[in-house]
Each structure stands twice: as structure tokens, then as C-alpha cells.
Amino acid sequence: MDLFNFLIVGSGPSGMAVARILEKRGTCLVDAGDLPQAQFPYASLTEAAASGDFSALMGEHWEALANIRDPHAVHTKMKSQALRFIASGEPVEVYGDSETILLKVAGSYAAGGMSNTWGAQLVRYTDADLDKAGDWPLEVSALSPYYADLEEHIGIAGAVDDMYDFLGEVHGLLSPPPLVPCAQYLLARYESAKKTALESMLLGRPRLGLLTTKYKGYEPYKFCETEFFTSGQSGIYTAKRTLDDLRQKNNMVFYERHKLLSYTENEDHVAATVLDCKRNEKITIKAHHLLLGCGTLHTARLVLLNRGETGRTLPFIDHPPTLVPIFFPRMFGSILPSRSFPVQLAATLKESPTRELISLYYPGAVLWSDLLPETPLPVSSALRLFKNMFGGMLVAQIWETSTPQKANVLELDDSGALRIRYPDYNKYTNLKKLLKIFRRLGGWSLQRFASMPMPGRGFHYAGSLPMKDAPEPYQTHTDGRLWDSRRVYIIDAAALPSLPAKNHSLTMMANAARIADRILQCECSY
């Protein structure tokens, strides 16, 4: 049996950030993914809608109707037939402050993990973000070289504008995606207002892992508005792209459709028991170092299962955003282009201690029927209204800092299944102020229109095995090792001690790369 230097578990963003550094070094990658993925047969949503191809939009098994009874059964972005494979992992039950199940979620067994469905926003944390979130044993300077390397690898679209410093310094930005008329209007109003008296908001282009031009041989994004119907589109970065590249280079051993069941740490190696899902056989893989990057949920579950810790609670951080529609009456009836990208603009409140990131989306890539239950009007009127309203509407998605709360925990139940208890989360407190600023820019909304997804729907999971300078049980060292381990590392968001008010994807990857680099530097000293 081979003894590898490194065994990486998981092909999500963290696993791939590590694999890039550890390729050609006796590395083995184990991943549950590579399930067959259904394809969406149309180049754009408009084309699909006009085609009359019922099953392409509805799904072979009525997938579009997944939420027809329970509005929270499946995340709207994961309903479609071709995206169901992403949340194919172990089911997790989410509870609020009672014994009633709020939600059933699942981690991902897909090759590329949850990045298959992310919104492509890849932003840096700044020192101010980490100060606000607290508990970080690192400074941003420790992540900076890895940010830069990943940004260069991925190709980041954005602009040097008022949001540049807030979103973090990036060299060689690709041009941002085109704006829909409503976003153009808002940006123009902002530019004009800031010359006079607008001192409370910064607005600019978002930072996206989106290729607006050909980049390093990769095809650009085709602006097809099918993000809710398929994944793996050219031009949108997902970890699957790096996985495919690495597989082609053949510099490491891959075990696809293999699941890590348990591991044993020995003096000079870790022995991992892995299930070959195709043959339903267990095999043992040995390596000097085991790097767990299965996603916060699976990683925490594996660590708890491996120690038989039924009933032990670990901290759990979700990052549910507040969503609020902003209406721009001047733009009602304007043209919505049939090809664009949903994330249009990014904003933050100036000098706000909460440092929230506000992403502004246009509602062009979803089925209108999905929006009906959120519209407090008769169905027929709502559909008539949408026709002119969507040209003058943006949806603000507001991310806030999320820190560990004593009551928000995950645990293994007696059957080995993971349960999340998440009773404690707050409503966005700056909404009134934010809506007042938008009014000055021609946008109108009401606080009562704001909604927040249930706990567990944020998808930015983190903090179960947090990094500490002096880790206690079920925490990790800053070099990624579990508190009592010499050879088992946590490389995914489970190690992030708190979540600043930004998408954590790029930081999760940068931290994983930092850990891999540090293992290489220190390998001899262990």
C-alpha cells in the first residue's frame, strides 16, 4: 500500500487551493463527488423560456415545484434538475429555538463542492473586517500573498472605484460585467450625489470570479442568466475548474466517488478508512498528513464521529443575508437585457462600524413564479406588475458580521446525524438608514419588505473548529492542525473563527493555501 505525503479530502474551494500547492508532492485527493450532472440544454434563460421545452425548466421530476408546499424546502438556487447534485451530502436538520425542524440542508458531495452554486463574489478581508469580527489569530498580511496568487489564478473582474479599498486591493482586474439600465441609473445618481452631499455610502462594481474576457486560455462568461439552472458555465470560476486542470496534469492521485469514513493518527502517518462508493468497499489510504476540506458541516461531522463524540456541541456560524427589494420608479418599464450577470453593484455604509457588504442584484435570472409568494398581491396582478417593475428594481443582499453565539451550535445525535441549533440571530439594524440613503438616490422600499432566510440558508457556514493561538479541545492551531494532532489539518471554513460581513470564499481558499504552504515549510520539524 502506498504511503502518500498528503491526503486531501474534498474537492471544494479549500481542497483545490491546497491541491494547487501540494501537487507533485506525493499527494492524493479523495472526493465523494463526480456524480453525473444533468445538463441545461439552452444557451440562455430567455431562450429556454421561449422554447416551450417544458421539462428543461420544470425538470423531469417537477423539480421547479420543490417549494410549492413548503416555501423553504429547497433553496431557490438549488431547485433545478441540473443543480440537485450539489447538495447531495449527508442531510442535516436545523432547529431554531424549539424542537421543530426549521429546515433540512445538506453539505455537498459534488466535485467542486458548494462552489458549483456560489455567486462568484470573491473579495478580500481587510484588517478592519477582522477587527470587527474578532477572535482572528491572524492578520490579513498573513493571507495577502495567497489572496494575490488565487486572484491571479482565478481572474477577477471589478473596477478601481469607490469600493476598491473596501473590497481589497487587486492587481490586474478584468473589466466588470455590463450593467442593466437600473444599475447604470443608480451609479449615475450616486456619482452625481457624492459630488454634493452624499457622505454616507460607498457604491461601486462588485468583485467577481468572472471572466469578462478570455483569460489564460479559459473562455469568457457568456452572460446567459442560467445560474439558477446549471453550473460549470465557462467563465464563472468554481473549484471544479481547478480540479479539472489538476486531473489533466496528472500530478496527483485521485480517488473520485470515495468518502472518508474515519481516520487513525499514528506516530508517522495517518491511516484513513475510505468508502469506494462505486464498489461499496472500504479501503485504507495512508499519508503523512491528512487535510480535511469537506466543508464546515462534513468536516465537523467527521471529526466528531472519529472521536465518538455524540452529544458534544461545537460552535456554528451561519451568515444569513438580509434581502430587500429597492424600486427605482424612474426606471420602471426600462429594458432588461437578455444577457447579463445578476450581481450588478456592491455598496457599503461609509465609516459604519458594522462594515456590511451590500450586493445589488437584478431579478433577471429566475422564474417569475418563484417570486409570487413574496409579492403581497393577487397572482394575476403581480405577474402584470413584474413586466414593467423588474426593469426598475434591484435586490439588495446585505451581509453582516457573524460571530459565534453560545446558543448556535452543531452536534451529532445518537444516530450519527448532524443537527444544528440556531436560535440566535439578529435582524439587520441599519436598514432604516440604508433605505434613507437609497431614497436620496431615487430608490424606494419599505423595511417591511426585508426578509431574512432561515438559519442554515446562509450557506456561509464556519467556525466549528476555530483557529486559536492556544487551541482548546475541538479548536485548531493557526497552522491548521487539530488541537491535539500532529498530522490532521482543518483547511476549510470550519477553521475560521468568525465571519466578517463579506463572502468568505476567497479567504477560506487563501487560508487553506496558507496552511498548505506552512506544512511544506515546517514538514521536517514535526
Place this chain on the structure above:
Amino acid sequence: MKIDGSLPGAPDELRKEAVFLYKAAFNKSIPDTLLERYLRAHADLTKQLEGAPFELQIVKTIIEKNLDPVGIEPWLRKKGRQHHLLTRKLLLLSFLNECGGNPAGISRSPDRFALPCMALTVCAAALALLRGRIQAARYGLV
């Protein structure tokens, strides 16, 4: 599983319901294909489209008394709860319409009369809601 295909054994009540609700929601007759899909959805998604007895009674009353389902439906919505049976049936029709090549149509050309059109739509919606509220109260539906 094949979604399309005729369903000869479907009860007449369901056909009548589809015709009635579609006419109320879209102000036109239900196309045959859509009607077949409506029946097929009820056959395939029994759990999602089954209603509690009181919900079934509400839908039955609305059809029997020729009330306005579209005006009544918003009054049956409860935040954080499962959708009411009437909401589910109207949503089903909307999804079937949208996925079947009859999307309501994003505005792809500028509409100078957007605001007046929207104002009229909101007024019509308010009237429908008022009518729905009165009918719901009169027949004890909410």
C-alpha cells in the same frame, strides 16, 4: 418519469378546478396541454398538493360559489407557514404557464407608459384584494 401524457382517469372536479382557476388567474381558457399537466402534477405530487380538509373546503366553496380565488388567495397566506392549498394551486398554474412556453414576458423594449400601467395594475390589485376580503369574510374563508 414522463410529465407529459394524458391522464384519462383524472376526476372531473380537478378538471373543473383547473379551468376555473386558470380563467381567474390569466383571464383566458386553459390550454389542453396545460390542463393535462395540471392533472399529471396532482397525480405525481400527491403529498405536495394534498390539502387539509378545511383547505379543500375553501377551494370547493370558491369554485361552487364562483368567488374570486385570485383576490381571496393573498388573505390566506401566513408568513413562515406552508402555503395554503389555494396558493399552491395558483402557483402550480403559474409555473406550468411559465415553463410551458408562455412566460409572462420580461420587458425587452422600453415602455413609456410603464408607470400609468403599473398604477392601473396596483389599483386593480387593490380592488381584487378588497373584493377577495369581502368574499372571504362573507363565506367564512379566513
